[in-house]
Amino acid sequence: xxxxxxxxxxxxxxxxxxxxxxxxxxxxxxxxxxxxxxxxxxxxxxxxxxxxxxxxxxxxxxxxxxxxxxxxxxxxxxxxxxxxxxxxxxxxxxxxxxxxxxxxxxxxxxxxxxxxxxxxxxxxxxxxxxxxxxxxxxxxxxxxxxxxxxxxxxxxxxxxxxxxxxxxxxxxxxxxxxxxxxxxxxxxxxxxxxxxxxxxxxxxxxxxxxxxxxxxxxxxxxxxxxxxxxxxxxxxxxxxxxxxxxxxxxxxxxxxxxxxxxxxxxxxxxxxxxxxxxxxxxxxxxxx
Numbered sequence: 001x002x003x004x005x006x007x008x009x010x011x012x013x014x015x016x017x018x019x020x021x022x023x024x025x026x027x028x029x030x031x032x033x034x035x036x037x038x039x040x041x042x043x044x045x046x047x048x049x050x051x052x053x054x055x056x057x058x059x060x061x062x063x064x065x066x067x068x069x070x071x072x073x074x075x076x077x078x079x080x081x082x083x084x085x086x087x088x089x090x091x092x093x094x095x096x097x098x099x100x101x102x103x104x105x106x107x108x109x110x111x112x113x114x115x116x117x118x119x120x121x122x123x124x125x126x127x128x129x130x131x132x133x134x135x136x137x138x139x140x141x142x143x144x145x146x147x148x149x150x151x152x153x154x155x156x157x158x159x160x161x162x163x164x165x166x167x168x169x170x171x172x173x174x175x176x177x178x179x180x181x182x183x184x185x186x187x188x189x190x191x192x193x194x195x196x197x198x199x200x201x202x203x204x205x206x207x208x209x210x211x212x213x214x215x216x217x218x219x220x221x222x223x224x225x226x227x228x229x230x231x232x233x234x235x236x237x238x239x240x241x242x243x244x245x246x247x248x249x250x251x252x253x254x255x256x257x258x259x260x261x262x263x264x265x266x267x268x269x270x271x272x273x274x275x276x277x278x279x280x281x282x283x284x285x286x287x288x
Contacts, residue, residue, distance in 0.1 A: 007032055008154065009062035011055055011078050011085060013040040015234065016098065016125065017068030019132030020158050024066075025049060027135075027157045034058035036078070055079070056088030064154055065089070067097040071244050072105045080112065091117030096151050098123045100179065100241075102248045103169035110143070110168045119147040122168060123155060124175035128236040136160050142171035176249040180263050182219060182237075183246045183283075187266035189220055190286040204228070207287060223284035232281040232288070239286070240279030243270040 006029075010021040013035035024031050025047050032050040034057075035041055041051050052058035055078045059065050065085060069075050075097070079085050089095075095113055097106075097120060110120040120143060127137030139159040141148050148155075148164050155162045165174055189210065196206040210216055211224035226232055246267035253260035269286055278285045 006030065006063045007061050009034070009052075009058040009065045009085075010044075010049075010068070011035075011058060011065060012068040012070075012074070012099070013037075013044065014068065014070065015129040015236075015238075016132050017066075018044065019129045020066060020068055020098070021049065022047070022133050023135050023158055024154075029157070032058045032062060034078070036074075054083035054088075055081075055085040056083050059085045059088045059093070063093060064151055065093060065095045066154070066158075067095060067099055069099045070241060071099065072101045075099050075101060075105075075109060079109070086113065086116050086118070089113075089116060089118045093118050094147055094151050095120045096123045096154060097121070098125050100124065100175050100245050100248070101172055102176070102252060103172045106172040107169045119144065119150075120168070121147050121151055122171035123151075123158075124171040125159070126175075126178055127159075129234075130236070132158070139163070140165055140171040140174045142166050143168050173252070176245060176252060179242065179245040180249040180260075180266075183242055183249075183266040183270060184262045185217065185220055186223060186242075186283060186286055187269045188262075189223075190269065193287060223282070223287060226282050226284040227287050232285050235280065235282035237283050238279060239270055239281055239283045240274045242283040243267065243274045243279070246270055 008029050009032045011034050021031055021033055021044050032052055033041055033044050034052050034055050045051050069078055106122055113120045122142040124140040125137045131137045135158055137159045139155050139162040141162050141164045193203050193206055197203045207224050211221045250263050250267050273286055
């Protein structure tokens, strides 16, 4: 069963994951939840979600599992650890993984789940937590056609549009490409602001002028507004996660012999911001 009458287990309740879980409750789904930090669970249990103390317990009666975690290490722990979901998954279950990981990790994760008779669909999301909460994200789906079809109702509930772009690993590759583009744009704008400030231009005024011009883009204008309104916390996209994604993208480029100098520069900028203690702030912090 894949419709709202079935239970779906949501593993990971960060900014995106909690938004997705709320969205599913809004759409009438029965939801069980697990999060490594229990404090994030109560807003969902107050709305009828069932809390499970382990990932294995959360997935016990779920026909579909929605995963939203910070990266490959967290995915490995939650799915395959001592109390991991794999120990409670029934054969035939579909795991829909929205986490941003490398293509190689994605393929390896899919293969490990297949050994347990479980299918995995990549569902990389383009959007922010506000859009996740309202069902306005765009979904980059990858995996077997029949597996993606099985979870079409879920994907339709969480996103405004789904692209099935290929086999396992292709959605991970596309998501890293999207985030590489975002990171390079933000790093480039930050560098432009540095140049202006070095010449005596007020940084905030220059940012406002660029954001309102044809030199900007919707995503840069959105980030500029976060800086202008001092809304870097809570983050729409954390700086440390941007640094992680750029690191994964840089590794992919290196593995394929690509010249990615812009990406390398951006990765260093966000890594430095994270090391300076701004990891929890929105990636727009590099503009501040």
